[in-house]
Amino acid sequence: MSDSLDQLTAKLLDSYAEVGGINHQEGVNLPDKQTVEALTRQLLHLLFPGFFTKNNLSGDLFEKATRTLLEEVCGNLEREVVKSLEYAPPPGLKVCDYSETAREKTCQLMQCLPRIRETLSTDVQAALDGDPAAASMEEIILAYPGLEAIAVQRVAHELHQLGVALIPRMMTEWAHARTGIDIHPGARIGSSFFIDHGTGVVIGETCVIGNQVKIYHGVTLGARSTSGGQQLRHAKRHPTIEDQVTIYPGATILGGETVIGRGSTIGGNVFLLHSVPERSLVYYEEGAVLVKSKSELGRVSVDEVWADSYVI
């Protein structure tokens, strides 16, 4: 085996040398996936103090623990932001200033945390108001994937606004992996936002979402066409959802010029490519679904009947 191990290693190293674009053994050090994930968890601890720790602390001990955690987060984030700057050097910034710039951006993010917490408290309340199955605010914070996804996105969005590369998307993809909810760090989302169940939700980079919006699982707020590829990179490609809109499961709304007017309701599985005015109600027309008795259709197996009759 030893010989063949040498051969296999040689073949792999040849492949690393030949195939471009998917090697990163040389060059600048990229932000580390595990570190970014640990950082994201720690940021959630800072946002919801006491919720994800085994033992409660109070008074002085709690203050000390908060300071220690904050110090650790700042140190780790600063190191990763330096890597992000090395990877995508901002024009005009000298390499010797990366460390200082990373420290500043880290500090700026930390200063946003109280404001993010205020918005998140409106999100928790919106979940409690919007879901009869929610027993308490505590249950929502401990168990609702929608809240985790929006909490991570609100932090990632600030980093994205600060022009930090790679890390914001790594944060939201960590949340995507855990919740099935894919919100791009670029999306601008108002207060009292509630995503119920959440699996399969996609919210694109240039989406703008107002206040008191409620979205169910499987909802896509996407681009109409991406065949322009990188040419479309800075265009508004995703819809605008105004205040107090509810979008039911599986609905798909596409296009950068599509505006869903304030107070509208979009029915489940609706596919929408254009704007609708305020207080619109969008749904499939009557008769789109038929109900027939299998007995009338003759004596064949349930699945065969279904498959055969489903002519399109």
Added chain:
Amino acid sequence: MSDSLDQLTAKLLDSYAEVGGINHQEGVNLPDKQTVEALTRQLLHLLFPGFFTKNNLSGDLFEKATRTLLEEVCGNLEREVVKSLEYAPPPGLKVCDYSETAREKTCQLMQCLPRIRETLSTDVQAALDGDPAAASMEEIILAYPGLEAIAVQRVAHELHQLGVALIPRMMTEWAHARTGIDIHPGARIGSSFFIDHGTGVVIGETCVIGNQVKIYHGVTLGARSTSGGQQLRHAKRHPTIEDQVTIYPGATILGGETVIGRGSTIGGNVFLLHSVPERSLVYYEEGAVLVKSKSELGRVSVDEVWADSYVI
């Protein structure tokens, strides 16, 4: 940085003092997320002995290992149930009796395990019967997310019936994060239940599901409207699915009075808000989908054609 760390800490502590509802640094100790997740994994080990351990044991050693695991699970669960009682104190129960009550509820759950195992063995068989891609029972237990989700829900459901707060939902949300299958602990589900693929499945709190039901990914069994919020908390809001029903991918069935009659088949992507009788076949009508040649439509890019022609 040290100075600014003090300032950042002070700002955060102010925010903790000011913004209500999302702080838990004081007050009772909540069930711990990591402990509940470890417990859920251990319960899966007890339900499917030998499947998730590195080395097989037999005879005395196996018996001893089972007893040790059971002891650990009981100890951990009891501690978490005490926290749950402290968080949501049952009326009339004295604090000094919480420990005893937690022990009793833990013991009651453990006594359910053999019965849950019997039901799970019907679920494994249903998966083998229902999926030609399933090579063996072992593959289903080792690799099928649908089985993991229903196993966790069947345990969580018993805890939910015992009136334990928070922990059951934390268990099912752990499974939701891993499988994309969101089954509320309150749902009542019969034997021989098979969820294939599973991502995006949502089964609401007051659902009642019969025996030999088969559900594909993306199926929602949900509430018609949740605008009543907490007022609807104890109403039956989710459908009843009778025995031997098959529901194809992406179908949405809503409403507490909706009953899907025995032996019915619901087609993919169907959106259904009312009851259907026994042996119904529900599907979209002919002509709902058109097929046209792009060549006939003129020489434009594939995506543009699609987007332009899709007028709604």
Added chain:
Amino acid sequence: MSDSLDQLTAKLLDSYAEVGGINHQEGVNLPDKQTVEALTRQLLHLLFPGFFTKNNLSGDLFEKATRTLLEEVCGNLEREVVKSLEYAPPPGLKVCDYSETAREKTCQLMQCLPRIRETLSTDVQAALDGDPAAASMEEIILAYPGLEAIAVQRVAHELHQLGVALIPRMMTEWAHARTGIDIHPGARIGSSFFIDHGTGVVIGETCVIGNQVKIYHGVTLGARSTSGGQQLRHAKRHPTIEDQVTIYPGATILGGETVIGRGSTIGGNVFLLHSVPERSLVYYEEGAVLVKSKSELGRVSVDEVWADSYVI
């Protein structure tokens, strides 16, 4: 509690003895879930060198690290493949030859890695070309779930072709849990394949997919009916997708004889059970979705209007 622990243990052991099919405390040792997951992570490291490690290495150190990782992967995989052979003994193979056979199959998989890397580099390029939100190849490798899912499937597919039981499916289900993308190891997939967002994608065992195919989240390439269960085990049950096809979110394409002709575009939420010729455009017909003003519908709550008006 000690007494009742003995009783609970005894009851569980009785249940283990009685309920068949979901016990594995005796019998052959199955591949270990955690080991297979660690192996899959290590294989991703070999495929994308330097992307998932904290510090970059170069020159000799990098070569040495590659050889060490390769050696570890080979050792671990060989051990798990032996278990797989014990579990599903190939006809005519003597037990004393399992170890040698496992070594050969492991070696064969490793020899595929350079070819898999070539294909993956086309997948990364396809993602960059197909998604305006993608900032760079690095972002795609570090953060795109679709790439992770296809990378794991391409490795698992080779193991599946080598006739190794259980392990390939355990690998793809690990990716499914992380990404919400469920691709069976049996599926044959061409180059330049791009899955965007991905949550809810299902690609069945006997699917054949050409080159330059682009698929969005929620797309199902499935079987028409599985009521034949294990009898259908070796039939072609899933569709063929020819080159340069784009399939928009939520579309469902079913059936082993269904062929989507080269260059076709399938619209979002389309449900398709038959073949379409080259360069087809498939979408819902006009008028399938209505837009009405809530004001016209009278003064009731937004959700009530929606629910009541949605008659099917």
